[in-house]
Amino acid sequence: MDMPNLNNDMIDGTAAKAAQAYANQFGTPGFDDPRKFYIDQHYSGYSEENQEVWQALYDGQMEFLADRASDVYLNGARAINLVRDHIPHLQGEHSVNRFLKQLTGWESCAVPGYLPAKAFFACLSRREFPTTVVIRSKQAIDYLPEPDIFHDVFGHVPLHADPTFADFLQTYGQAALTATDDADMTRLSRLFWFTVEFGLIREKGELKLYGSGLISSPGESVHALESPDVERRTFDLDQVCDTDFEIDHYQPILYVLDSFEQLRDAMNQYANRILEKNEATAGG
Numbered sequence: 001m002d003m004p005n006l007n008n009d010m011i012d013g014t015a016a017k018a019a020q021a022y023a024n025q026f027g028t029p030g031f032d033d034p035r036k037f038y039i040d041q042h043y044s045g046y047s048e049e050n051q052e053v054w055q056a057l058y059d060g061q062m063e064f065l066a067d068r069a070s071d072v073y074l075n076g077a078r079a080i081n082l083v084r085d086h087i088p089h090l091q092g093e094h095s096v097n098r099f100l101k102q103l104t105g106w107e108s109c110a111v112p113g114y115l116p117a118k119a120f121f122a123c124l125s126r127r128e129f130p131t132t133v134v135i136r137s138k139q140a141i142d143y144l145p146e147p148d149i150f151h152d153v154f155g156h157v158p159l160h161a162d163p164t165f166a167d168f169l170q171t172y173g174q175a176a177l178t179a180t181d182d183a184d185m186t187r188l189s190r191l192f193w194f195t196v197e198f199g200l201i202r203e204k205g206e207l208k209l210y211g212s213g214l215i216s217s218p219g220e221s222v223h224a225l226e227s228p229d230v231e232r233r234t235f236d237l238d239q240v241c242d243t244d245f246e247i248d249h250y251q252p253i254l255y256v257l258d259s260f261e262q263l264r265d266a267m268n269q270y271a272n273r274i275l276e277k278n279e280a281t282a283g284g
């Protein structure tokens, strides 16, 4: 898809090409260091328009989310000092990482673009979240099909400040990195989709948003909570893993957690199943 006027000045093109080429070969001999996927965020490369887009998105969504997002998300956004004034810094004294690292050991790491699945999982297994640093243009403010820094930092990173979610996501990464069975890879991608990207949670009897695809999408966040066309199912890991998802329209099925402990515990069980399977295979 054509992306009008997407500014890339916050990225060094040569370094980005090298990082992407390395990530694309991850898993082959000699290409096993996730730190080589990462690039710098050249903060001065953001234009005034980029900053205005951040502020407009932040203002529009934060007000909406104040009584519709999970408390865990809202507390996390405060804890990492996510603010409207400027696009988040990933490095340095004023960065979200400075707060995040102290809270849970997670870190948001700039990447040049889309990482292959195993490379992405390797990052999660190290408590490192691959983060896009470009930001959508004004023309694409309502919908960008690719992740950008608004989706990745505003949408994902606040949850990483919560110890329970932080543990879940690392276990997810470890399990997905070691899984060898195609069926497990399909199941794990569905689990990611219906939780990390499009999850709902019930808090004090009320339905709340936490999935980043909902948190960072003005249109779909309303639809997810209010539309009678959405089937909201009680979370069950095996059922989630058996549910196909579609990517090009609003989700007709969503899964609702009782708590993030429920998600962490279910993930631990699933990770153990994958480990046992690997050991059985290795043992012949």
Ligand SMILES: [Fe+2]
Pocket: 147, 151, 152, 156, 197, 212, 213
């Ligand atoms: Fe995402």
